[in-house]
Amino acid sequence: MAVMTTGRPQMELDQFRVIAIAAEREDVVLEFVNGRIGVKPVPDGDHGEIVMWLLERCMAQRPDLRLYPEQGLQVAHYRNGLAKPDGSLAPRRHFAGQGEWADPAGVLMVVEVTSYDADAGRRDRIEKPKAYAETGIPVFLLVDRDAGAVSVHSEPEGGRYRSVVTLAYGHVVELPEPVNVTLDTEELKEFSR
Numbered sequence: 094m095a096v097m098t099t100g101r102p103q104m105e106l107d108q109f110r111v112i113a114i115a116a117e118r119e120d121v122v123l124e125f126v127n128g129r130i131g132v133k134p135v136p137d138g139d140h141g142e143i144v145m146w147l148l149e150r151c152m153a154q155r156p157d158l159r160l161y162p163e164q165g166l167q168v169a170h171y172r173n174g175l176a177k178p179d180g181s182l183a184p185r186r187h188f189a190g191q192g193e194w195a196d197p198a199g200v201l202m203v204v205e206v207t208s209y210d211a212d213a214g215r216r217d218r219i220e221k222p223k224a225y226a227e228t229g230i231p232v233f234l235l236v237d238r239d240a241g242a243v244s245v246h247s248e249p250e251g252g253r254y255r256s257v258v259t260l261a262y263g264h265v266v267e268l269p270e271p272v273n274v275t276l277d278t279e280e281l282k283e284f285s286r
Contacts, residue, residue, distance in 0.1 A: 139284040143206045143236055144179050146280060151182060154274045158201065159185050165194040166203070168224040176224060180204035182232075182272060202232035202272050207239055209286070214239075227252045232272050238285040243278055245269070 148160040160180045168174045175194050182202040188195050203225050205217045217235060225233045226249040233246035233254060241262045246254035247269045260266055262285070266276040 139238070140179070140206050140208060142284050143238075143281065144204070146284075147180060147204060147234075147236075147276070150276055151272075151274055155272070157185060158182055159187070160204070161188055164188055166197045166200065166228075167194050168197060169227045174224055176221065178203040178221075178225075179206045197228050197230055200230050202234055202268065203230050204234045204236070206236040209238070222246050222254060223252060225249070226254045231270070232268060234268065236281065241282070241285055243276070243281070 235244040244259040248255040268274040
């Protein structure tokens with residue numbers, strides 16, 4: 094498979110994988126979303142605490158599900174994109190045997206926690222929600238540390254989420270069907286600048 098830009102392949106997927114592995118040694122992670130290479134900084138400690146906070150709440154309320162950190166997903170059906178969300182909520186053992194880039198079918202929610210870099214706005218607030226909606230993932234949760242808010246995107250249709258609800262940290266957030274988890278976001282205030 095080749096990535097197309099103006100009619101010519103940018104690179105082969107195997108070439109991208111070699112570059113992405115090398116980049117991980119340099120404190121960045123590369124992603125292949127919508128035919129473009131994106132750079133994602135390695136998460137800081139607060140970023141990791143937010144992911145663990147969410148993992149604990151999901152497992153406490155939905156023991157049938159797991160929040161898989163950094164599981165690679167094939168996104169945007171027809172563009173052959175690859176993304177590593179900060180978390181992918183799916184049934185227990187859902188990704189067993191799937192390898193590094195799993196089929197997103199059956200994923201109930203993806204999670205992104207913003208990083209403090211110049212590219213976070215475009216990547217986490219625009220490109221990824223579009224790719225996840227195009228893929229049909231029912232819920233996209235964005236923990237936006239810059240805004241001090243949580244955005245719940247749901248009802249994917251026509252390549253976008255029809256419903257987006259944003260609440261400042263400190264509010265109770267209801268994650269809709271099929272997730273059905275309630276988050277009291279007061280504690281998130283401790284992990285943002």
